[in-house]
Amino acid sequence: xxxxxxxxxxxxxxxxxxxxxxxxxxxxxxxxxxxxxxxxxxxxxxxxxxxxxxxxxxxxxxxxxxxxxxxxxxxxxxxxxxxxxxxxxxxxxxxxxxxxxxxxxxxxxxxxxxxxxxxxxxxxxxxxxxxxxxxxxxxxxxxxxxxxxxxxxxxxxxxxxxxxxxxx
Amino acid sequence: xxxxxxxxxxxxxxxxxxxxxxxxxxxxxxxxxxxxxxxxxxxxxxxxxxxxxxxxxxxxxxxxxxxxxxxxxxxxxxxxxxx
Numbered sequence: 001x002x003x004x005x006x007x008x009x010x011x012x013x014x015x016x017x018x019x020x021x022x023x024x025x026x027x028x029x030x031x032x033x034x035x036x037x038x039x040x041x042x043x044x045x046x047x048x049x050x051x052x053x054x055x056x057x058x059x060x061x062x063x064x065x066x067x068x069x070x071x072x073x074x075x076x077x078x079x080x081x082x083x084x085x086x087x088x089x090x091x092x093x094x095x096x097x098x099x100x101x102x103x104x105x106x107x108x109x110x111x112x113x114x115x116x117x118x119x120x121x122x123x124x125x126x127x128x129x130x131x132x133x134x135x136x137x138x139x140x141x142x143x144x145x146x147x148x149x150x151x152x153x154x155x156x157x158x159x160x161x162x163x164x165x166x167x168x
Numbered sequence: 169x170x171x172x173x174x175x176x177x178x179x180x181x182x183x184x185x186x187x188x189x190x191x192x193x194x195x196x197x198x199x200x201x202x203x204x205x206x207x208x209x210x211x212x213x214x215x216x217x218x219x220x221x222x223x224x225x226x227x228x229x230x231x232x233x234x235x236x237x238x239x240x241x242x243x244x245x246x247x248x249x250x251x
Contacts, residue, residue, distance in 0.1 A: 010205075031192075031193055034236040035171050035196055037178070039229055039230060051173075053169075099212075102213050104209055112222070115226070120226060151172075160173075163173050165169065166208045167182070
């Protein structure tokens with residue numbers, strides 16, 4: 001029944017005014033101070049990280065938890081040299097029929113490789129990171145205070161210069 | 169997430185499909201597309217479209233000069249011709 005309701009909601013959110021109504025009511029975590037570091041070298045020399053909230057993970061990894069109605073604050077590591085065919089999506093809260101066919105819609109691996117071939121950006125970090133974007137309290141605090149810090153520190157250890165974050 | 173990564177000294181840009189949420193959360197750099205959920209890079213297998221959106225993100229990384237900048241995409245879903 002829960003999966004049926006989720007599928008119904010996912011279809012509804014594809015209607016623009018329903019999406020707008022949802023966003024007007026959505027209580028996002030409000031922030032004041034904005035972190036900021038300037039870009040100090042050419043993009044072609046920058047090491048790139050990709051992150052997605054599309055629920056992407058290796059087919060061999062445990063899927064994100066769809067049973068907990070508050071979401072899953074964990075993350076999955078994705079080797080940056082992975083083939084898209086080795087990935088799948090577990091996420092009941094958006095329509096990923098197209099992204100199932102073309103993972104670039106939520107994790108632009110092939111697009112990044114093409115950009116790298118054109119020397120627009122530098123190499124990839126060893127890992128990219130994936131999350132599930134539908135997270136409420138109490139898991140939201142875990143995401144902000146633990147998961148986000150952990151992933152950010154891992155990216156720093158991999159000498160990432162730039163990060164591109166893609167939502168679902 | 170984006171704010172935490174930037175705090176570690178990594179320059180970030182995030183795509184957003186909901187401008188209002190980005191205005192509240194205030195990530196360092198945001199690129200807003202009025203596209204449906206699940207389609208941040210556009211339509212499936214439309215490489216020109218996906219490359220353009222990706223390059224727009226790179227352009228924001230290079231050109232953004234104020235914290236919290238939000239750039240609105242000019243593209244209309246399934247209406248814009250990407251050449």
